[in-house]
Every structure is written in structure tokens, then in C-alpha cells.
Amino acid sequence: MKQNKYILIDKYIYRLNRNKYRLFIRSGKYYYSCTCETLEEAKRIRKIKMAEKVMVNSKKARIFATINEFVNVWFFVYCMKELKTTTTYSMKQTLNKYILPDLGNKKMNEITTFQLQQFFSNLRDKDNFNSTGKVSDKTVYRVYKIMRNMFNKAMDWEFIESNPMDKVKIKKVKYKETSIYTKQEMFEILELLKNEDIIDKTIFSLLITTGLRKCELLGLHLDDIDLENSTVSVTRNLNWDKFQHKYVEVSPKTQSSYRTIPIPKFMVEMLEDYLKERYNITKSNQILFINKRGKRIGFDYLIYRWKIFINKYNLKHITIHGLRHSYCSMQINDNKNLNISLVSKLMGHSQLSTTLKYLHSDSLKKNEVVSIFEI
Numbered sequence: 001m002k003q004n005k006y007i008l009i010d011k012y013i014y015r016l017n018r019n020k021y022r023l024f025i026r027s028g029k030y031y032y033s034c035t036c037e038t039l040e041e042a043k044r045i046r047k048i049k050m051a052e053k054v055m056v057n058s059k060k061a062r063i064f065a066t067i068n069e070f071v072n073v074w075f076f077v078y079c080m081k082e083l084k085t086t087t088t089y090s091m092k093q094t095l096n097k098y099i100l101p102d103l104g105n106k107k108m109n110e111i112t113t114f115q116l117q118q119f120f121s122n123l124r125d126k127d128n129f130n131s132t133g134k135v136s137d138k139t140v141y142r143v144y145k146i147m148r149n150m151f152n153k154a155m156d157w158e159f160i161e162s163n164p165m166d167k168v169k170i171k172k173v174k175y176k177e178t179s180i181y182t183k184q185e186m187f188e189i190l191e192l193l194k195n196e197d198i199i200d201k202t203i204f205s206l207l208i209t210t211g212l213r214k215c216e217l218l219g220l221h222l223d224d225i226d227l228e229n230s231t232v233s234v235t236r237n238l239n240w241d242k243f244q245h246k247y248v249e250v251s252p253k254t255q256s257s258y259r260t261i262p263i264p265k266f267m268v269e270m271l272e273d274y275l276k277e278r279y280n281i282t283k284s285n286q287i288l289f290i291n292k293r294g295k296r297i298g299f300d301y302l303i304y305r306w307k308i309f310i311n312k313y314n315l316k317h318i319t320i321h322g323l324r325h326s327y328c329s330m331q332i333n334d335n336k337n338l339n340i341s342l343v344s345k346l347m348g349h350s351q352l353s354t355t356l357k358y359l360h361s362d363s364l365k366k367n368e369v370v371s372i373f374e375i
Contacts, residue, residue: 013042025049048076062159067111067150068104071095074153084253089242091146098123098135098143108154113164120144120170141173179318180326183334190373192313200305202274203289203297206232207320209373210261211327211347214302214320215239219249220288222275227268233260234348240299247298257348264373 006014006022014022016035021042025032030053036042050072065073075095079088102119103111123135123143151165181189186208193201207217210232219238226233234257241248252258263271282294289297306320318326324347331343338346 009039010043012046013039023049025053027053047072048080052077062157063109065108065159066104067106067108068100070108070154070159071100071104071150073157074150078153084250085239085241085243085248094143094146098139099147108159109161111164113167116147116164116168120168137171137173140170144168144170178322178325179316180322180329181316181318182326183330185316186326186330187373189315193309196309198274198277199289199291199297200309202270203302204306204309204323205267205270206263207323208327209263209267211324211331212261213237213324213348214299216252216257216348218289218297218299218302221286222288223286225271225288227271230263230265230268231260232263234258238296247296252348254348256345259345259348261346267373 006016009015009021012023012025014024016022019037021036021039023032023034023036023042023045025046032049032052034045036045052073075088075092079091083091102122106115120140120143123140124137125134148165151160151163154160155163190205190208193205196204203217206212210217212232212234215237216234219234219236220232221236224233224235234252236249237252237257239248239250240246278288278290281290281292284294287296291297291301302320309315310317328343328347331338331346332340335343
């Protein structure tokens with residue numbers, strides 16, 4: 001009987017045969033072994049397991065860990081598993097550009113609040129290749145939030161005994177209020193959409209009448225649409241995985257994001273017309289919105305087609321997310337059937353404070369579930 005021959009080809013990685021690789025890690029108290037189909041998969045898993053190894057081995061290894069070493073643990077054990085891939089990818093870019101070049105070699109347990117405060121002060125003066133030549137306050141705040149998360153986890157995992165970020169102070173960021181459409185403008189846009197292609201007409205009308213996020217709309221399946229009861233249910237999101245370079249369906253981030261939203265009668269009729277067209281294209285998948293070739297519609301298509309539409313009719317430039325703001329503002333100010341708490345649930349917000357950020361009008365009518373477009 002022929003035995004498999006293990007050949008070491010990289011640290012902890014052995015070639016088992018032409019199509020198999022073996023990852024074998026043994027260090028101190030840590031042991032891990034698995035078989036992988038490709039070398040790339042073995043290297044990816046090795047990064048994750050090497051990060052875990054630091055956690056399992058002696059407390060001494062954690063105490064003397066550098067920020068670079070901790071980031072490997074934090075990134076693979078926490079970020080990759082708990083956060084959205086888009087968030088994780090953005091954090092990785094920020095880490096590599098702003099944090100690790102200056103702080104990566106410093107030990108976690110030796111860095112002081114003064115050093116961190118100095119780091120943020122110097123960060124403002126760095127060349128960021130923007131119009132001012134300096135890093136913006138918004139970017140500084142993003143770096144601050146990432147480092148707060150890092151050091152909080154370092155405390156939880158006993159890498160440090162006290163958190164030097166607790167007393168770091170930075171300038172508060174003032175965010176610009178998102179532009180929105182008025183109720184009258186929203187109805188005018190719905191009229192203009194009637195002249196458009198069935199796919200674009202249905203997609204943008206549904207965004208306007210539900211306040212869905214882009215990821216929620218593109219994650220809809222056929223069984224999420226209940227035409228009999230005039231509702232749309234949010235049960236999943238569509239994300240672009242920047243690490244795998246493909247679309248993936250994921251569960252909503254919070255429990256409050258799972259919700260059922262009423263739609264007006266004209267939206268029901270429009271969806272019925274769209275579904276007839278859709279079934280002529282394909283019946284082979286459950287994805288609600290597909291293009292004329294039967295492929296899933298993605299974020300680029302959505303943004304591109306919306307830009308063409310607003311330019312065609314010379315409309316006020318509002319982003320697709322601005323439609324969500326507009327919908328929320330209409331619900332708060334014009335829907336006498338809903339109060340703020342119910343609007344928050346309708347929007348899928350986990351905190352009431354998030355809903356209050358959507359207030360744009362001077363007057364606020366509290367207390368008033370039917371679709372706002374039926375009123």
C-alpha cells in the first residue's frame with residue numbers, strides 16, 4: 001500500500017499530493033491540523049490559526065505582543081468573523097495606511113495615552129493627497145474608532161491591563177446632513193419612472209416606497225414578496241466580498257433589520273408586471289431582481305442606472321441612500337399613523353437615535369401601518 005509523502009513547502013504547510021495540502025501547526029499548547037484543496041486556502045487558514053495560536057499560548061506571549069502581532073489576532077479572530085466584509089476590508093486599508101506604519105512595532109502593554117495623543121496630532125498633518133494636503137477630520141475619527149475597538153478587545157483578551165485610548169481626545173466630526181427629496185418630489189419621481197424600463201422602474205419605485213437599503217433590495221428573493229398582503233420582507237443582505245471578489249448573501253446585521261414593510265397598491269401591480277417579464281427570462285433561481293440575461297443585478301448597475309435617470313430628467317442629485325433618508329423623513333413628518341418608535345422599526349434601526357438623525361423638516365408630527373404612499 002502506497003503511503004502519502006508529506007513535503008514541507010512553506011511554514012507549517014506540507015504537500016500531500018498533487019491536489020492536496022496539509023496544514024500542521026504545533027506550538028506550545030496550540031495544535032491544529034487540516035487538509036486543504038489549494039495552497040492559497042492553506043495560507044489563508046494559516047493566517048487565521050497563527051492568530052489564534054497567540055491567544056492559546058502563554059500569557060507572556062500576549063503581554064509582550066506588538067501592535068502588529070495583536071492586529072493579526074484581532075483581525076482574523078474578531079473582524080473576519082463578526083463584521084461585514086466591506087467593513088473589514090475598509091478597516092484593513094485604514095490599518096495598513098495610517099496605523100501600522102507608525103505604531104506597528106510598539107508593544108501593546110507599553111504604549112501610553114500621551115504617545116497615542118501625539119499620534120493623532122501628527123496624523124492631522126500627514127499628506128493624504130486630498131485638496132488640503134492633510135488627513136481630514138473624518139479620516140482621523142475613523143482611525144480613532146478602529147483603535148478604540150482594537151484596544152477594547154486587547155483589554156477583553158488580557159493583552160493589556162489598562163486601556164490607553166480611554167483618555168485620548170480628538171476633535172468631534174460634524175457630518176453634513178444628507179440631501180433628500182420632499183414628499184412632492186418623491187411622487188413626481190414615481191410618475192417619471194413610469195416611462196422607464198420595467199426593471200429600472202420596479203427597482204427604483206420599490207426603493208422609494210419602502211426605504212430599503214441597497215443591500216436589502218438586492219438580497220430579496222421571490223418568496224420575500226407577498227403580493228396578496230402587499231408586503232416586502234427583509235430576511236437577508238447582499239454584500240460584495242472584497243476578499244473573495246464575489247457577491248455573498250448574509251444575514252442582516254441586527255435582529256431589528258428583519259422586518260416586513262407595507263407597499264402601496266400601485267407597487268403591487270408594478271411587481272406583478274415585472275414578475276411576468278422576469279419569468280420570461282428565467283425560472284431557474286429565486287433572486288428577485290435579475291438583468292435581461294438572467295444574472296443577478298449588482299450595486300454598480302444600481303448606481304449607474306440611477307445616475308442616468310436623474311441626469312435624464314435634470315433632477316436634484318440625491319444618492320440612492322438619500323432615497324432612504326427621504327422615505328424616513330416622509331414617514332416621520334407626513335404619516336399620522338406612525339410615531340417615531342414605529343418608524344424606527346419600519347426602517348430596521350437598532351436604536352431610536354439613528355432614526356432621529358433622519359429628521360430634516362422643520363415640523364415634526366408625532367403619532368400616525370399603511371404605506372405612506374397610500375395616504
